[in-house]
Amino acid sequence: MKTYALLLSASALAINWAGSAWAQTNKNEDAQMLETVTVTAQRRSENLMQTSISASVITGEQLSNKSVVKVDDLQFVAPQITINNFGQGINFNIRGIGKGEHNTATLSGVITYRDGTPTFPGYITEEPYYDIAAIEVLRGPQGTFVGQNATGGAVFVTTNNPNVGGSYDGYVMANVGTYGDVGAQGAVNIPISDTFAARVAAYVERRDPFYEVTNNGANYKGLSALQHVAGRLSLLWKPNDRWSILFKTDVGYLDNGGYAAGPYYNLCRNYTPATYIAANNNSTIVGSPYAIGCNSTTPNPQYTGDPLKFTANDTNKGLDKFTRSNLKIDYTLGDGTVIRSITSYQIGSTMYQTDLDGTDNGSLITYFDTATSSRRKNVLWYDRVNESIWTQEINIISPSDQRVTWVLGAFAQADRYNYPKPWSLVVDTPAGAVPHGDPLDGVPATPTQFKMQGSNPQAAWAVFGQIKSKLIWGLDAEFGFRWSTQRTKNDLDITQADSPIDPATHQPIPLLSRQSTKSYSFDYKAALNWTINENHYVYGFVATGYKPGGLNVPITAASQDTKTGTPPFGPERVMSYEAGYKGVWLDGHLRAQVDAYYNTYDHFQVSIGYPDYPTIFYEKNTTNSTIMYGYEAEFEAIFGNLSINAGLGWLHSSVGEFWTTDPRAPSVYNTTFGALPLPCDPVTGPNFQAYQAYYGAYGIADGWRSFDHLGNSTCHNLKGHPQSMAPSLTANIGVEYKFDIGGGDALTPRISYSHTGPQWATLFDNRNYGDRIGVRNLINAQLSWQHGEYIVTAYGTNLTDSHYVAAMNANLAWGGPPRQYGIRLLKVF
Template sequence: MMSKFLLSVSAVALLGSAPAFAQATTAPADEARADTSGGEGEIVVTAERRTTNLQRASVAATVLTAEDLVHKSVNNVEGLQFATPSLTVNTTGQGNAFNIRGIGKTEQTSAIGVGVITYRDGVATLPGYFQSEPYYDIASVEVLRGPQGTFAGGNATGGAVFITQQNPTFDRVGGYLLAQYGNYDHMKLQGALNIPSGDTLAIRFAGNMERRDTFYDVSGPWTGNPGNRRDYSGRISIAWEPTPELRILLKGDYNNIEYGGLPAGNALETGDPLKIANNAHLSGRDEFGRIVLNAQYKFASGLTLRSISGFQRGTTQISYDADGTATILPALSFRDNITEEIWSQEFNIISPDTGPFTWMLGGYYQHDKITIPENGGYYSDATPNTPTALDIEIVGTNPKTALAAFGQVGYELTDGLQITVGGRWSRSTSANDAEARAYFTGIPGPILTLPQVDRTVNKKVNGKIAINWTVNPDHFLYAFVATGSKAGGLNGPNILGRTPLAFDAEDVTDFEAGWKGTFADGHIRTQIGGYYNIYKNFQVNIVDPRITSISSIYNVPGKTKLYGIEASMQGSFDAFSFDFATSVSDSKLGTFYAIDPRIPVVQPTPACDVAGPANGRCLELTGNEQNYAPKFTLSAGAQYKIPLGSEATLTPRVDFAHIAATWASLFQNRALGDRLEDRNILNAQLTLTTGDWSIAAYGTNLTNQHYVAAINGARRLAGAPRQYGLRVSRNF
């Protein structure tokens, strides 16, 4: 009874870089790589709304070019964790827990925002959900670690990901075609076409179509698609430059992704996570789109005005076995059908890059609304619309807003020594405009209907102060203090006479220092940095200490501390190139006490407050590791280009990634499945390139490690097993 009630009530969770205009038209495939590690080539970041050499930026960042994404087999958001230090992605289908240095999103609930914001062409995407969009026709991906917010729209506590998709160019008709086939009947067709019209107008079409059979061995009385994947994505981009000063870029994306409900086993199991026992209907589909309008005007003085407008809308539908078994009766299932819609607007005023004084000002507004229609909630019964025992359905909307003003200034004190100061004021709101309906077996209609009309407001001021010292052309030192915040929200539903409680915003203070060096006549570049984070008011979904039959979102009252060292290196020596990245870190949870709902109830149930003290049911979690914060990560890759004559080359490449074991729950109970063990992923490719053609044999997870990729409630979800195949592409 209690487990079903917890499952039902958690439905409340549903309530409560500027693009460059001159990218290449070639494919993100296996063409000759631009030298980004030596010589005249350089790695750049655009996330600060101006193009900056990574070796001269006071930020910890990883930049992946279009070719890097292909060579490292980074095809979606999950692949980023195997190419970036301190990063974990735990995908559960509908949403994901995306964390950098253990900060981001640890709860699969839309009531909690994200601490790592993903931008596509400058627009903050749908937060935490609709993240399965494939990477295709991408120009670059920039992963920034640490608080971000004094130069872009959203306020981020853990970091930000800036994805720049390829833009139309005015030089020629061109593009690429790609075809791929692999095991699990994995087929992919991808391509892009760039069509200029004179010197001022160009249009680019891009698309990706993909299908793959399931990885899972599913048994039990399941119905539906047990994990088959079908992707259909398309993009249209229009660039217009009527004058040298005015540039306008309009992009529209559409994605229709079916993922079969993602079969999952029970978290208590210890066997192969790809072997699933299931007794509920399985289905899953995300359909979403985005429109981005980027307008920029540059005056003769170099002053730039920029406007970035965005509209996004998505509908997600999923049905899965909530307990991950085929034996428990009555069966527990989850159904969900919601729509999310976001309007956003950002304005920037950017100073010229010349002179000792540079600055940037910005303003941002976002309106985000989640809608749960009739029958869009769920019941804890294997048969939809037939409640068993006590169940709750939520119907209504959860609107949120964000308003911010931000800016950053830099002044060169002496030759090579610069100070930068940034600030941000933000105001966010979250509201429930819905009702909760309680049902009981055998009684038609709801036995109780309660309104959920609540609102909370958060205001925050954040900032960043940095000292940058260019010692000489080959060495750069920096140190800074930065803060970031993640908005609070609302709990609910208002049942049993309880007034819904607002939970507070999270705050992070980041102390960081680093050194970036260039060696071997520019052929080797390094980045080394250390950080110490103080994390306040961490938001966690736990059993309500006053009414133990429901769960609510609370703030950890103590200060959580996270600290570590990160290092990376890129090298390029003609035919041979390599890259390496690693992190070593630790974390300690602040003072915190909570009830583990998985432990049987002892009557009478002792009281439990988040500040203690401990008792037979109230557990002290103080000093535990932060969720999704591995103590060690490592990624390394190398390739050698072998000339075959007549411009043909054969390039073998190997990549390895290690993510140390992490905890998926603050309770850190191995017996209850809280431990995510090490991930060791070995990828390899062998690419033959001749002229505009390329043929690559690829393999991912070559050791065929079967690992648990994510924990969501009582469910454990498996990572992808070994995949291999052949890819053919042609640029034109």
């Protein structure tokens, strides 16, 4: 609470001081006022301060001032946003809801729209921000207008349109910085005729990796530089006042270089490895597996204390490519009603390869093979996935100047993931072949491999609408709805380490996944709003959101059956209650947004151990609600030449009851009678009855009892645990002052601070396994000199050079960007 009070006091003090300074120094001046901020998420341009939406809006100019150049940076300029970036996979969460599972089966709960089109859900999100008009970050479920995959919120990115009737204008910007960072971007408007214009924009950047990686004591050669190239062509035709036809095509080649990471235990001074336990029926198991890991007195030989320093011995690569085309057609009827069509088609490809154990000398997380008792040294990952998306949306939008306004819409989407042949998704633990080295004990381990090929087609349809009516005394009521349906099916071939071998070809016989499933949802938003006057607005609403269900791949040969096999998982839903206040103060110099919310999060999709095979994962819905509530506050102020922005968010979350096995904890194997991990039922917990039956088949009535206490320590009830990727406190503040230095020139220093509280990477909340992601306190600063059409900016990010953990996945800790500084030149023409 002291931290919260300190941050609130600091923000209030800054605003009060700013107000006093403005009053003293600008009494006789026409002080600058805040500009009106608009949002377009509800399919029309609306004043943010008079809509029942919690949102942060960042203009194109503010992106540069606030050092926002990619999606990761949004979490440092707006409250309640958490982004965990582990390569091409990005977990984007708003108010603790979004994506907490690291797999393609679980869809994202925060969807990104670009120029009115929903984009790839969770991948290719590192598309750079250039030639941007505005970014709107909407908090809370957006089930009415956005639909599926917006349980946490939505991001609307709008790029600059051509200017019909304008001139040849635009900008060029170039930068150089540390880590060999060199970049350039620009855009130009091309007036072709009085009714037709084009705009061309481009972006390029090249940067060295941040990591200090070695391989057997030498510099590691498996990393390459980041190289991003992107471009956009926009065409706008307005033949008359009624028609507007806008076409945009974006292309991108996003080579992320080697986005690598080391194991979490590199950050532990002391560490004792986790091992699978090979035992016979007479063994006595002592101690709890949760006493191992970083809770140890044994010195760690691989300690670096730095998430950017580690070893590796397999290549790291990451390449995304995409093309996206949008066609937006508006026709305005005589009474002002707009009929709109938005059509899009996009193709993307992502390729990712990494050293999944993050070492060159064998993982300290040792996995014992029951036959050879040898430790497997490497875990390798490779995937290549293609995705194509077609969308079509139709809107009918009433005029905005009526007592009753409304929107009707229909939406359709076809989406296909394709894992090309042959076997383009592979997880492997090789048995000592070069360059992977020999196992630590010199005994070749049995190779284990998971491979997949095939496709996953999906389709979605929806109809939606909203009506808003002005009542009396400044009151208005609105109701919106959306009916959605989604279908998905698998056409996948899968081989696993235990797949049977074809005696004729000596190759594994694939397991087949040919299942399908459907999801349906009716979402709504009902709000009552009060416009007290033109400067003060109060709202309250209840809204819902929905994320579709999906399919699990087969776990055993028996699970290939579409009726009795591994079951699909269902949709998850959010019910949100929110009340807020928006106000403009001090004659338009101070703007504030404050809100509080309460969410019930039902059927949360989580990866758990399969009940009979806890070391193998499948997706399941929790049976009890997760409760989440919190508040947010945002302030913007401008007093003469002084500008301030600040945000604060607090969140509490509590997971509903369910049981699951932590896959990182040792499982029990019996070398006499075969391998049998202890089953863990999601509803009832440890399934000792299964063990009893297993041993009973061998005539050993009480053999299972020796594993009783171990089952209690590996099968966990997660009731009351906080939601993953949901820090309790987020805050940010930025201050700048413009000094007029004569001759029309200006010097503007800006400093900003952002705080993201500690969070948990998994629902198990186990510090010994690296689950706790620590505090992120980042300071950025810049100094800009404006001279006519030129602006020269010296900038620095993460000035304290904090080497923090930006994401956790598969026992690896990904480090966030270290301190960077450089210089940027902008010319506007």
